[in-house]
Amino acid sequence: MTPMQATLTLVSIGLAGAASPVLAQSTGAPAPGSIDACALVEVDAERLACYDRVAGRRARSASQADEAAALARQNREAASEAEAAAATATDRARGAASDLFASEPDDAIANAGKGSLLDSRWELAKDSKLGTFNFRAYKPVYLLPAFWSSDQNEMPHSPNPRNTVTEPMALDAIEAKFQISFKTKAWENLFGDNGDIWMGYTQSSRWQVYNGEASRPFRETNYEPEILLVFRNNYSLGGWKGRMAAVGINHQSNGRPDPLSRSWNRVMFNVGLDRDNWAVTFRPWIRISDGNDDDNPDIEDYMGRGDVTIVHTIGGHELSLMARHSLRGGDRSHGAVGFDWGFPIHNTLRGHVQLFDGYGESMIDYNHRSTYIGLGISLLEWF
Secondary structure, eight states: OOHHHHHHHHHHHHHHHHHHHHHHHHHSSOOTTSHHHHHTOOSHHHHHHHHHHHHTOOOOOHHHHHHHHHHHHHHHHHHHHHHHHHOOHHHHHHHHHHHTTOOOOOHHHHTTTTTSHHHHHHOOSGGGOOOSSOOEEOSOEEEEEEEEESSOOSSOOOSSGGGOOOSOOOOOSEEEEEEEEEEEEEESOSBTTBOEEEEEEEEEEEEOTTOGGGTOOEEEEEEEEEEEEEEEEEEEETTEEEEEEEEEEEEEEOOOOTTSOOEEEEEEEEEEEEETTEEEEEEEEEEEOOTTSOSOTTTHHHHOSEEEEEEEEETTEEEEEEEEEOOOOGGGOOEEEEEEEEEEEETTEEEEEEEEEEEOSSSTTTTOEEEEEEEEEEEEOOO
16 A cells, blocks of 8 residues: 555545544444444454454465565574574573573564464464453354254163163154354463463254154253363475464263263364365364263264364355264274355355264264254354
C-alpha cells in the first residue's frame, strides 16, 4: 500500500467513524464490517484483525512467514558462526550454558507458519497467541438428523462377563447423531515463548429419536475430556511443514452403568504438519491400564493404537479422512476409516456428510463392525 493509499484509507475510516453515530441512531447497532463493529470486539488480537480488514490491510501468508523465518535463521546462524570464531574458550562455555534455556528472540523465527491451517487452530506462532481461557473450536461440531447403520449392535459385549448384555435391545437402523467440541488455553508460553497447555472437551451422542416404541432413548453418548501440552515446530518434510507436537492425557467413557459401561484412559501424542490448504495429524497413543476392573480389556485391538487425519480445504469445501488401526496382525488386526465432507449450502448454512466403516464408531460399539452414513448440517469444522 502506497503512502497516498494509506492516507486515503485512514481518511475513509475517520469519515466512517464520524458518520457512525448517525447510523447507530437509525439502526440501533453498528453495521457489520464497520469501524464501530470492530470496536465492540473484546479480544485484542481479533479486534486488530477487524481493523486491518476495514483498512484493507492484508496479513502475510504462511509461506511468506516461513520465508522470513528461514532468512532470519540463516542470518542468526551466520552471526553465531562469526561470534564463535572470535570467542575465547571461556566465552564459548558461558554461551553454551546460557543457550540451554534460551527462547527464540527473533520474532521472524517465532512466527514461522503464521496463518497456516494448524496455526489458526492452535495459536502456534508468537503473534497468533490470543491469551488464556478464551473459548476456541476444537473438533468438528455438527448435527446429523439422519445417521444410518448397516448393522445395529443389539447385544453389546466385552471379554468381561459383567459388561456383556444378555437380552437384545430394540434399535432402529436410522437415528440422529450430534457432536460438540471446544477447547481453551490454560497456560501460555510455559517454556520461554513456546509451550501452551490446552484443555479440550468433546461430546458425541447417538439418539434413537425415531424409535417411538422404545421411548426414543439416547443409545450412546461419549464424553472425552483431555489436556495437552502443545509446542510449535518449524521443520520441512517432503514439501510439508512440521508445525506442532503435543503430549497429553485423554479420558473417554460413556458414563453408563454395567453392563453397558465402557471407558479408557490414554497418553496421547500429537504431531501436526501442513501445507497450502492441507493439514495432517498423527496421533499414536499408549493406554493406561485399568487393572483387573476393566470394562473393555481388548479395546486397543479394535479402537487401535493410533490414528492419522488428513484435512483438505478447497473452495469453501472441507474434506477430512481419518484412519486408525490396532497395529497388530492376525486375529488382532482391526481398524476403521472415516470420511467427512463439509460444504456450503447458502450464506453461512453448511451441510455435512459423514461416512464410517470399521470398529469403534462409539465406545459401546468398540468391538462391533458396521458401516455408517450420516447427513446433516455443520456448525464448525476442523479449519
